[in-house]
Amino acid sequence: MGCLEMFAHLTAPNSEKIRESMESLLQFLQMTAQISGAHTVDFYTKDVWKNHVAVSPESVLEIFSQQQKPCYEFRGVPDLSNIFSPTTNQLVNLESFVEAVQYNSLMHPGLCTPVEEILETFASQRADKHVKEIKTDQFMNDKKSHEVGIMSQFVVALANVYGIKQVIDLGAGKGYLSSYLSMRYDLKVYGIDSSHTNTDGANERNRKLKKYWKVYKTDARTTSKAKKSDQKTEGLLPKNSCQDVNADQDISRQREGDIRCPRLSNLEPCRDDDLSLLSDSSKRTSNKESNKATFDNSSDSPFSFLDILPSGAVEMPSMSQCVSRVLSEQEKEQRKIENIKAKKLTESHVYSPLTSYVTADTELHDIITDLEESMMVGLHTCGDLAPNTLRIFTSKPEIRAVCSVGCCYHFLSEQFDEAGKEQKTESWGFPMSQYLKERRWYIGRNARMSACLALERVAVGQGLPTDSLFYRAVLQVICKEVYGITQRSYSLVPQSKNILKIDQRVGKIFSKSSSFTDYVRKSLKKFGQDDSKISDHEIVGYYQKYETRRNELEAFNRLKVFLAPCIEALILLDRLCYLREQENLAWSGLVKMFDPVKSPRCYAVVSLKQP
Structure with missing residues (x-):
């Protein structure tokens, strides 16, 4: 089946x-x-519940608690006319509201392509179709392991369609996806991130990874010397601990079948979200522990970290050759050449982290000197970087395919304001499509913040910090009634003393406070206010007064959670619509990549050029 024929079989x-x-x-x-668009901070000061909702808080909390796992039922186009009161504009029909939310989500039939469908369609192109699953959770936390494991299979399947060996990872962060694609699938990966902290950390992991490989080579050499040449290689176990080695030392050529990699379970345990297994030195193991090690690579054994390395990544010496034999000059020269080749091969399997701020106008040749036909990926690229990834893809002929999973919608820039007036900036994150540009559509920061909420997680009891939200809402009442602070401003310079600047945020004070009173005093000091103007007794009084209305705040936040998938759907459909407006694209679609409970930003925008 040809590429174009395969594309035609994909749902979109x-x-x-x-x-x-x-x-x-x-x-x-x-x-x-x-x-x-309502902000939780202003919930009590603006009496949000009374002004916008006519149903009881208990009814909202009850219908939400019934959806431990959101159930999507589609009964045709919902009637929107009876959701809100035509006179008061308050929410009056909760059932119709929920039905409309489900209808307008990306779960609506036909809008998304399941990741399994694409993997099955391109199964013949996958290089690893007969390879066992890798246990990525040995060096990543559960969330990252889930994301990297699925997305890497997807990326490789698409890369093989075009015969691509170069991948550009925008917003690479700590480099988990980049390093995995490089090690596991033998791809040449450039991870680009705007943060020096991230790329410096990724470079350090690269250095430790190389050292990690060489430690095992050194250990194998020691083992080889300790064993007689007529021993069976399958029975050889390392007896000496792995010591630090010079990262520039020569490595010997491996002979196929001479040795198999030791299991990761015998190494120092890893920490979540950190490739800490790539430590500078391995821990010394006793002979008793060594004897428990196994090199068995049978079908019942889980794959270890070293199993994911491509051929040539770990060069081990022959265990059966006689190490005491004197090498001839010709053999020495040949060994030297092989060492150089092996070193270059090893380094080619470690991805290259680069620091650069990428925009839609970025010239990739200025960042990647050996740019060739590539695939561009992004795993939870922040704000405007996700739409810019798509713009780079459509404008650069070298980029043959793109797979972008965005996040942080609240950081998206918008072309138009609430009145439809165009903002004075050169590029925007939203809207991308001409379809929405013509409507001068505006979402708003608070609504984009709502889009970051995770319905599936909240439905199973995760994701909403209700205590801290309640503290902040009551604090705002105190700010207004005691200190005369009536609003917050997102401009850098406040217009009056009654407006808090954008940088005057509470931040993480809640987690550092022992009580509501402590929280209020620390917050007031951060705001630059005199906290002696209010007594502890008065602060407790505010807390007790609004505690009886706490369920209103919780119920309203549930309504915002219900709307989150709809706002996210508009942002992602705008990106898909932009791609459909371009020429010479073979296929574009939205792919549900991850389990939304494990990874709430689970949708990828995928596009493929004509092969």
Whole structure:
């Protein structure tokens, strides 16, 4: 089956379906903007519940608790006319509200392509189709392991369609996806991140990774000397501990079948979110522990870290050759050449972290000197970097495919303001499509913040810090009634003393406070206010007064959580619509890549050029 024929078999909505879905979303989101755009901080000062909701808090909490796992039932186009009161504009029909939310989410049939469908379609192109699953959770936390394990299979399947060996990872962060793609699949990966901290850390992991490989080579040499040449290689076990070695020392050529890699379970345990297994030295193991090690590579054994390395990444000396034999000059020269080749091969398997701030106008040749036909990926690229990834893909002929999973929608820049007036900046994160540009559509920061909420996680009891949200809302009442602070400003310079600057945030004070009183005093000091103007007794009084209305705040936040998938759907459909407006693209779609409970930002925007 040819590439174009395979693309044709993939599920994806046509352009008309995308526009219909966006039109329905625009109508619903405009109607519910009063909820998604409300800020929790102002909940009590602006009496948000009374002004926007006419149902009881208990009914909202009850219907949410019934959805331990969100159930999507589609009964046709929902009637939006009875959701809000035509006179008061308050929410009056909760059941219709939930039905409309489900209808306008990306779970609506036909909008998304399951990742399994693409992997199955390109199964013949996958280099690892007969390879066992890798236990990535041995050196990543559960969330990262889940994401990297699935996305790496997806990336490799697409890369093989085009015969691509170079991958560009934008917003690479700590380099988990980049390093895994490089080690596991023998790809040449450039991880680009704007943070020096991230790339410096990635470079340090690279250094430790090389040292990690060489430690095992040294250990194998020691073992070889300790064993007689007529011993069976399958029975050889290392008896000496792994010592620090010079990272520039020569490495010997491995002879196929001479040795198998030791299990990771015998190494120093790793920490979550850190490749700490790549330590500068391995821990000394006793003979008793060594005797428990096994090199068995049978089908029942889990793969270890060293199992994921490509051929040539770990060069081990022959265990059967006689190490005491004197080498001839010709053999020495040959050994030297092999060492140089092996060293270059090893280094080629470790990805290259680069520091650069990437925009839509970035010239990749200035960052990557050996740029060739590549695939561009992004795993939870922040804010505008996700849409810029798509713009680079469409403008650079070298980039043949893209797989972008965005996040941090609250950091997206918007082209238009609430009045539809165009902002004075050169590029924007939203909207991307001409379809929404013509409507001068505006989401708003509070609604984009709402889009970051995770419905599936909250439904199973995770994700909403209700205590800290309640503390902050009551604190705002104190700020208004005692200190005359009536609003917050997102401009750098406040217009009056009654407006808090954007940088005057509470931050992580809640986690550092022993009580609500302590929280209020620390916050007031951070705001630059005189906390002696209010007594402890008065602070406790505010807490007790609003504690009886706490369920209103919790219920309202549940309504915002319900709307989160709809706002996210509009952002992602806008990106898909932008791709459909381009020429020479063979296929574009939204792919549900991850389990939303494990990884809430689970949708990837994928596009492929004509092969």
